[in-house]
Amino acid sequence: MTMLAAVVDDEPLARMRLKRLLEMRDVRVVAEGENGAQAIEIVQQNRIDILFIDINMPVMNGLDAVRAIDSLDDNGPAVVFCTAYDEYAIDAFRTNAIAYLLKPFDVEELQAVLQKAKRVSRLQLGQLRNSQTLEKALTIHHLGVLKNIPISEIVYFYSNDKNVFAVFKDGLEVLVDQTLIQLERELEEDVIRIHRGYLVNRREISILFRHENQSKIELESLDRSLVVSRRHLAQVKQCFR
Numbered sequence: 001m002t003m004l005a006a007v008v009d010d011e012p013l014a015r016m017r018l019k020r021l022l023e024m025r026d027v028r029v030v031a032e033g034e035n036g037a038q039a040i041e042i043v044q045q046n047r048i049d050i051l052f053i054d055i056n057m058p059v060m061n062g063l064d065a066v067r068a069i070d071s072l073d074d075n076g077p078a079v080v081f082c083t084a085y086d087e088y089a090i091d092a093f094r095t096n097a098i099a100y101l102l103k104p105f106d107v108e109e110l111q112a113v114l115q116k117a118k119r120v121s122r123l124q125l126g127q128l129r130n131s132q133t134l135e136k137a138l139t140i141h142h143l144g145v146l147k148n149i150p151i152s153e154i155v156y157f158y159s160n161d162k163n164v165f166a167v168f169k170d171g172l173e174v175l176v177d178q179t180l181i182q183l184e185r186e187l188e189e190d191v192i193r194i195h196r197g198y199l200v201n202r203r204e205i206s207i208l209f210r211h212e213n214q215s216k217i218e219l220e221s222l223d224r225s226l227v228v229s230r231r232h233l234a235q236v237k238q239c240f241r
Contacts, residue, residue, distance in 0.1 A: 002026055003118070006042045008033040008062070009054040009082065014103070018052060018082065021110055034058075036065030043069050048077045050117045052101075055083040066097065078117045138187070140166060140176050151190045155221050156200040157183055169221040194228045194236055205239050 005027050009015045012034075019029045027050075031042040037060045039053055051069075055062040062081060069076050084103040099113045137150050154166050159180050165173045176183075180199055184191065191199040194217060207218040208228070215228040217236065228236050 002028050003049045003114070004047065005029050005050045005052060006031040006033070006039070006046065006048045006077070007052045008035070008039040008042065008057075008065075009052075010034045010057040011054070014054070014082075021107065022052075022114075025111065025114060027114065036060030036062055036068075039065040040068050040072075043076055044072070050080060050114075051077045052080050052082050055081055080113055080117070138166070138176070138183075140174055151187060151201065152203070154201055155204045155219055156198060156226065157191070158199075159197045167222070171222060192232075192235060192239065194226060194232050196229065196231075198226055200226065202239055205236070208236060208240065 003026070005022055007015050007018050007022075007029055009018070015032055015034075019032070022029055030048060031046050033039050033042055035057045036053075039051065039062070040060075042048070043051065051066075053062040053065065062083070066079050066081075069079070079097040080099045080101060081097050082101045082103060082105070098116055101109060101113065138154065140149055149166075149168075153168055155169055156167050157176070157180060158165055158167065164176050164178060164180055164183070166176050167173050178186070180193075180197070183199055184193060187199075190202060192202050192205070194200050200217065200219075204220045204222075205217050206220045209216055209218070211225075215230075215233050215236075216225040217228055218225050
């Protein structure tokens with residue numbers, strides 16, 4: 001079945017190249033635009049399966065357009081960001097985009113995105129939107145890939161020699177871009193600081209106890225304990241009320 005696509009980019013040559021590559025792969029481009037406002041109109045007026053959209057555009061950028069599209073309903077198209085600027089990657093993956101193509105992308109990268117889009121039905125896209133609305137997620141780099149990770153999968157964060165790591169329920173540790181202060185502000189309802197160098201998922205605090213003149217917590221998902229500093233002991237106790 002032929003996929004229906006729209007291409008939104010303020011560079012005519014970029015639109016022309018992508019349209020040609022898509023049509024060579026049995027994807028019919030039914031609409032084109034050059035800014036985010038036009039992207040919203042295209043989605044409202046056309047039935048399309050996949051939207052390829054640039055980020056840095058006049059009038060309205062691609063990120064704002066996709067956020068608006070996500071809020072319209074659960075039957076929108078799969079979204080693929082195409083941009084020459086990798087600094088937008090984190091923000092892009094905080095939307096419901098299925099992929100992020102960094103210009104100039106090659107044919108193999110485009111083909112992989114199309115295969116992914118074919119596997120994701122409109123029902124699944126709607127479920128993705130609903131799940132991301134219900135549960136907060138953190139965007140992290142791991143093995144060269146950007147991933148959206150539900151906060152419920154992260155047990156705690158810690159800093160070591162100016163690096164910050166997320167520790168998962170299976171014990172995996174992954175380097176994250178944010179500082180502990182940034183994470184504390186972003187996830188203030190989900191995490192609590194127990195020590196200068198540690199933030200813990202509130203739902204993972206199982207037991208608070210004393211051992212060798214230190215206050216410690218046991219974790220729900222990992223067989224280990226973490227020290228609670230005197231400065232943060234009072235707020236940790238609040239988790240048990």
